[in-house]
Amino acid sequence: MCIISFISLISFSISLFIIGLNFLMNEFSIFIEWELITLNSSMISMTMLFDWMSLIFMSFVLLIASLVIFYSKEYMSADANINRFIMLVLMFVLSMMFLIVSPNLISILLGWDGLGLVSYCLVIYFQNVKSYNAGMLTALSNRVGDVAFLISIAWMLNYGSWNYIYYLEFMKNDFSMQIISYLMVLAAMTKSAQIPFSSWLPAAMAAPTPVSALVHSSTLVTAGVYLLIRFNILLTDNLLGKLLLLISGLTMFMAGLGANFEFDLKKIIALSTLSQLGLMMSILSMGFYKLAFFHLLTHALFKALLFMCAGSIIHNMNNFQDIRFMGNLVMSMPLTSSCFNIANLALCGMPFLAGFYSKDMILEITLMSNINILICFLYFVSTGLTVCYSFRLVFYSITGEMNSFTLNVLSDEGWIMLKGMFGLLIMSIIGGSMLNWLIFPTPYMICLPWYFKQLTILVCLIGGLMGYLLSNVNLYFLNKSLLFYNYSMFFGSMWFMPYISTYGVISYPMIYGKLMNKIMDQGWSEYLGGQMLFYMYTKMSQYNQIIQNNNFKIYLLLFLLWVLMFMFLI
Template identity: 50%
Template sequence: MNFKFNYFLGSGSILFYFSSLSMLLVAVVCFLGQSVYYEWELISLNSVMSSFVLVFDWISLLFLSLVLLISSMVIMFSNSYMSDEKFKARFVLLVLLFVASMGLVIVSPNLISILIGWDGLGLVSFLLVVYFQNFKSMGAGMITALSNRIGDVGILLSIGLFFSMGSWNFSFYMDKTSNMILTFAVCCVFLAGLTKSAQMPFSAWLPAAMAAPTPVSALVHSSTLVAAGVYLLIRFSYLIKEIWWLGSVLLFLSSMTMFMAGICANYEMDLKKIIALSTLSQLGLMMSSIALGLEVFAYFHLLTHAMFKALLFLCAGAIIHNGGGSQDIRFMGSIVTFMPIVSVCLNCANLALCGLPFLAGFYSKDFILEGGCFYFSNYFGLMLLYLATGMTAMYSLRLSFYSLWGWNQHLTFSLVGVEDKEMVYPMLVLATGAVVSGAILSNIIFSDMDFLYVDFFLKILVLLVTGLGAWLGVLLSLERSGVSNSKSLWAYGSSYMFSTMWLMSFLSSKIIVYPLWMGGILYKVLDMGWLEYLGAQGVYSGLVKMSNFLQLGFLGSIKTYFLLVIFSFIFLILITF
């Protein structure tokens, strides 16, 4: 019997098994109320010991189980989505390396091993973004890699600074007061978290990473690449609280990121970019929660967001795959009539993203916004939080109307394929998580939470803002000949500015390109220019020329001797008079 191994189903089944095992360990750890700490000593140098450390507490195990669950569903989804791919084993291997790098970041409190996983995420993400090997993918891969390298520099600097204080394990500094070295080290980690989570001004690379295959986008935007920056700052939150001004900076940047992403998503027409901008908005919400000192709420939203965001991308992939490859929502419509199961899953994910009561997103967003009313540091950041929440409902309803409920624009029914069962099953699993994960995780994480009294107006304010945003989203969708199709110069300029993320992509590329251009000029002028003349090669060539010139004096030529005498005589006359 000729047996052929299915890389997608085999790898997905293995990841699902480890996800179940990790969930079982979460139950054991929570029941015992303890954590497991493994340490292998590698080398001991004077007073500093280099060791490989793994920590298994409820935070790392719960997040790891969710990452493995989503990864298994994404790989099983890829079995049909990437069925025409020639190099299936290579694609699966890259995805597994991606997941392994994220797992190393999750379970390690040691900055050296975090750096290994951190660089692994950056390298494999570049390979996955340029997977289709065209000029657009290469440009997107380069801006993704170069933007993340800025954060890698922050991790490298923090390793040196923590080494000067005696240990690379950040858990050893929980009870230390802030000093100059520790402050600088935390700022370097803070920079790494900002770049990896695509906060302003490093936001341009996240929509550009949409050049990767859609299953990869589901991983990147839900639980791996962008989640690594949030997870790192959650782990360092107790040190961020010690630096009073760092929280204010984080709150301002994250609030502006949320606001910018919410506005731009309402102007965008690309299906995957709208979902990418929604990721950017939710990352800003998590970062704002960390800035307010509500890191547990940020972790809770990180888990629930991973479920419905992976589901959103898988639904988008199914629509693109069955609809002839089109990603423009203006060409979609009436998808609910011929893809009912995908439409139900997309609606569940969109409503969870909006924060509809009793879905996954409602629990975490409600906690963060109500907690912001208790612990806010300024009214500006709180106002942007609520505005961005309304815009989330606005672009979510707009996306559903254009793609699902609206009338069909240009996409003919002959181009639309039937729903593939291999795609539908993973989406149903994630849809179940998008519905019930909020209630389940809230009982796990906040089992011993104190009772909080909230004013009635503040309690319904979240629902009022969400409802208002949904109503505006419906109005914007019904008015299809609105600002985006207006002929006025002002409308064109505003559409261009918002569709380019406040010119963020242009500025980000120029920030990278101009220093490289100046470096090229300096390389030509100094390395290949003056340094060649003043360096070893220049000295050598000068000595050779001098020796060749001096050899002329030893050739025995009478003319040469006569000229030397004349020049010497003239020189003596000049210095005498």
């Protein structure tokens, strides 16, 4: 089933990419509407929009999904239910397809909720307590955005149609309809894990590594960014855009800082995804939606490769994910280490790799834009932190000394996994320049002073140097760092967001809900409500039954009572 799925998906991917290029060159799009049901004046229809953006994004999603499924053939070979796993991944991809092609809120909801449901099934796939907790946190965090989505569907009844694409200009100018833009931003923030909904993203690492590669590159977390790319008109020149810019900038900074304190290989890469999502959201809130889409595509390529390499390393390390147990992997796994390093350099923005074209352009346009010093600080420090944790990761895992057990069988002989990785390796090298020439055929003219032009590369070099020096400290300095334990705890735990999410948002409300249910619904409310009525009617019907027995004594007793009452009244 793996091979059939791989061939089918890669064929679809190539076909859609060629059609997407044709649509891009000719500025052509197709809008298909299929009416399902009409309710009063509102028509529920299945709508599809095929333009260059949706077609190219679909081709990238299918390319990554096909390589992930091919990679899973070896990675998940010990799983007795591998076909079930492949089916779940295919359902996940299908849900993403629905979301990409829909310009209609009802049909988007089909893909949106499909992503939420299948992601829960994939996060709990290994069926242990940690997976169940992570799955519940993921599902409940995303449910907040789902509710916002449902409210916006109800609010759009005011228009008589759910085809939001026709109403965007009107929505922006109509005060009563701006509520939809706020709800959409809330929905996108939960799906793309912006502050304060960030804690579910590292928790979702409990899923199998091929799923992480798919989720963190092109499907679940990018759904929020893609939705806002479609709603980009609502974010320009207003308070909502500025608010989103601040939140996404802080998310980018928080994730970059947190990754430098993390020791779990997959969680470091997950926090790097969070940082890049913040970058996409922030440039999108400034109005550069094409640039956000460009970075979305290039990021998908090298992030999927990063996860695949991490999966290969974990697979060889007998399921150890702690980078402190690794080291000197370049000698044992040279091919995997090479792919890992190239993906890392693409993430850092190494010139002429995939990440360079989008990240460099985003930072230069930021410097040219009318923004304050705080946002500028968040952008550049976050970029430096990205290079810092990437070099730290390379130092701990690829170079240095081997810190694992004495007997370790490490090899690069997983040829199926390597073939899957090589496909993305080629795209991580050529993908950025290719997309740059396609999406921006006329180059941007970015006129900046010399020192601003050099600022990006300077920040990257300082970040890399800091990452290496901080990793290569001796034991004396490590002990000195314990003096700042509270700060390390704060920065290393995503500003305490996982604790707030699990205890503040999930645990305590559920405990109080249980108490209220026990005291009110099953307590006083039950005693004075339904149960009391039942008791009273039972007793009354029993008295009625006695009276209806036609017993002379009862009638005599009633007659005497009536006489006594009459006398008393007189």
